[in-house]
Amino acid sequence: AQSVTQLDSQVPVFEEAPVELRCNYSSSVSVYLFWYVQYPNQGLQLLLKYLSGSTLVESINGFEAEFNKSQTSFHLRKPSVHISDTAEYFCAVSEIYSGGGADGLTFGKGTHLIIQP
């Protein structure tokens, strides 16, 4: 069975500074990888996903994540954060069946990104 570890429960960072939110996963088969974001008092929204191809994936609001198979990691980065990025970020993994489809998601425990002015 797969598992996801988000190494930091909380990350404070100053506005306009870079940030990295760490995510490692464990699985015996190939996986799809996701980052979801939860803004205060809202549900979860997909931020970005890795399915195949280029190991670097980007979101429309400046976040990027890189799939590293050898290190089983999918860390999320942004070169310059804004107050509006304050949210909870969840890393998630989905194992790929031999037939090509995928099972449901297993989530990490989340990282609270706190942007300080």
Next chain:
Amino acid sequence: DADVTQTPRNRITKTGKRIMLECSQTKGHDRMYWYRQDPGLGLRLIYYSFDVKDINKGEISDGYSVSRQAQAKFSLSLESAIPNQTALYFCATRGGGLNTGELFFGEGSRLTVL
């Protein structure tokens, strides 16, 4: 309108009461899920359903039951609520077949049990 709708959005109840949280979706997805979110614990799977005739227990099903009334509707019940069931509950859906596992979430139902 939201693709995945949860009702109620907020509910305060007392220990021992029966509570039902409802979820409906317009995405046409076969698979529906109920998750529970607690601070520091992330999301934990309560129950999931692959179609109307298929119900499966998740990681933390004790104290909960579900009903899949139609492809588009999946409700979660607490037969006798207790305070440690105070949490934020999310319904989610995804397509079947050759899909990526991506889930689509409702906006959550915040339940407080006094």
